[in-house]
Amino acid sequence: MVKVIIDKEKIRDMLFMCGIEQMEIMASLFR
Structure with a gap:
């Protein structure tokens, strides 16, 4: 149960x- 949460x-x-x-990729493309 704990493993699922992790x-x-x-x-x-x-x-x-x-x-x-x-x-970041999108920002670099539009720059």
């Missing part, structure tokens, strides 16, 4: 980091 946190962190990378 995995969810990891997935959320990974998605958050990917989102930041995507935004």
